[in-house]
Amino acid sequence: MRKKILIVITGSIAAYKALYLIRKLKEKDFFINVIMTNSAKKFITPLSVSSLSEKRVYENLFDLTEETEMGHIKLAKMHDLIIVMPASANFIAKVSNGYADDLATTVLLASKTKVLFVPAMNINMLTNPITQKNIKYLRSLGYDFIFGNEGKLACGDYGLGRMSEPDDIVKYLDILFDKTKPLDGIEALVTAGPTQEPIDPVRFISNKSSGIQGYLIAEELAKNGANVSLISGPTNLSTPLNLSNFIKVETAEEMLKVCLKKIPKDLFISVAAVTDWKINYNKHKMKKEEGIPKLKLIDNPDILKSISFHKKRPRLVVGFAAETKHLTQNAMKKIKQKKCDFIIANNVANSKEVFGSNMNEVAIMNTKGIFLKLTKMDKKKLAIKIVKEVIVPSLN
Numbered sequence: 001m002r003k004k005i006l007i008v009i010t011g012s013i014a015a016y017k018a019l020y021l022i023r024k025l026k027e028k029d030f031f032i033n034v035i036m037t038n039s040a041k042k043f044i045t046p047l048s049v050s051s052l053s054e055k056r057v058y059e060n061l062f063d064l065t066e067e068t069e070m071g072h073i074k075l076a077k078m079h080d081l082i083i084v085m086p087a088s089a090n091f092i093a094k095v096s097n098g099y100a101d102d103l104a105t106t107v108l109l110a111s112k113t114k115v116l117f118v119p120a121m122n123i124n125m126l127t128n129p130i131t132q133k134n135i136k137y138l139r140s141l142g143y144d145f146i147f148g149n150e151g152k153l154a155c156g157d158y159g160l161g162r163m164s165e166p167d168d169i170v171k172y173l174d175i176l177f178d179k180t181k182p183l184d185g186i187e188a189l190v191t192a193g194p195t196q197e198p199i200d201p202v203r204f205i206s207n208k209s210s211g212i213q214g215y216l217i218a219e220e221l222a223k224n225g226a227n228v229s230l231i232s233g234p235t236n237l238s239t240p241l242n243l244s245n246f247i248k249v250e251t252a253e254e255m256l257k258v259c260l261k262k263i264p265k266d267l268f269i270s271v272a273a274v275t276d277w278k279i280n281y282n283k284h285k286m287k288k289e290e291g292i293p294k295l296k297l298i299d300n301p302d303i304l305k306s307i308s309f310h311k312k313r314p315r316l317v318v319g320f321a322a323e324t325k326h327l328t329q330n331a332m333k334k335i336k337q338k339k340c341d342f343i344i345a346n347n348v349a350n351s352k353e354v355f356g357s358n359m360n361e362v363a364i365m366n367t368k369g370i371f372l373k374l375t376k377m378d379k380k381k382l383a384i385k386i387v388k389e390v391i392v393p394s395l396n
């Protein structure tokens with residue numbers, strides 16, 4: 001059936017890109033309605049929008065014709081997806097605080113439809129803790145966000161804040177609306193990245209994990225239809241598309257806490273390089289003049305083991321093992337100790353070739369031994385192979 005999409009255009013310099021989006025979605029035969037905020041109309045005209053959408057543009061909450069023709073509640077209910085593109089900082093703030101002071105915000109508040117925000121704003125607006133708090137809160141409620149790559153912004157600054165391109169949105173829709181996928185209905189929990197264990201307010205211990213492989217696996221699972229919760233340690237990566245949930249944490253303890261909250265699930269893939277030890281935290285910055293500190297390492301919780309031995313254990317548990325020697329023997333030991341179904345072992349003896357790099361070479365072990373050996377390939381291909389050859393057959 002033809003999917004119905006409501007596009008909300010807000011007041012950003014990137015509003016012109018909504019015109020490309022409308023054209024692309026029309027080409028793909030989506031049914032489209034558009035709401036423009038008053039500020040959006042300062043950047044592009046309703047006339048150009050309606051010429052492309054071949055529909056009238058909705059603008060006013062208190063317009064009698066609009067209410068009789070198409071009331072705001074009907075607009076809120078009748079679509080399969082609402083895309084806010086571009087999403088201004090102001091609009092995100094209003095939605096996250098429950099405002100309903102114009103047609104667009106009222107429709108969003110009255111709607112139970114899935115919402116995708118495509119933010120576009122100056123880097124300082126985006127990184128402002130207020131905006132970050134709003135985004136985090138909306139995400140925790142299940143609202144989706146797609147961010148563009150780093151680059152030059154319209155305001156002349158450089159950084160994140162650029163809007164995703166209409167082609168990225170089309171890719172998002174292809175995945176969202178394709179319901180014939182092998183992992184449809186599967187609930188997946190994935191951890192990625194390193195954890196950071198604070199020593200004092202300015203120092204920490206951690207490891208070299210970049211998070212790339214975990215993010216790619218999470219994205220591939222979602223592409224195959226799974227509802228994916230990704231719990232990530234600190235990384236510089238952009239959020240994978242189509243996740244159900246994305247939570248950033250710092251320490252191993254925080255990661256474990258979130259993971260425990262998220263089970264039961266069908267699948268747990270522990271890609272995160274959890275720092276094995278933490279340190280007695282010093283509330284104040286340790287001073288150099290006080291001499292070399294004696295740091296006492298304490299065991300961190302074992303997240304893989306905690307989930308694997310839990311009474312709500314997912315039916316498939318996959319761990320990663322980074323080893324510098326005796327790769328397969330150590331991986332076999334880990335599979336037994338941690339009661340995993342599979343361990344994906346990679347040799348990190350030459351760590352520069354794995355951490356932060358786009359290439360990886362792994363051996364996938366199950367309880368009987370080597371299940372699959374994958375030669376050196378880029379991490380995206382590896383994610384595709386892991387999902388297709390290990391995860392999908394094991395869950396079906």
Ligand SMILES: Cc1cc2nc3c(=O)[nH]c(=O)nc-3n(C[C@H](O)[C@H](O)[C@H](O)COP(=O)(O)O)c2cc1C
Pocket residue numbers: 009010011012013014037038039040087088089090091092120121122125
């Ligand atoms: C030239 C110009 C460009 C702007 N670009 C952006 C932008 O890219 N992102 C943003 O969040 N706000 C931007 N603003 C500010 C918003 O337009 C302003 O916050 C407005 O109140 C947003 O209204 P709305 O959220 O109801 O559409 C810009 C303002 C001006 C004057």
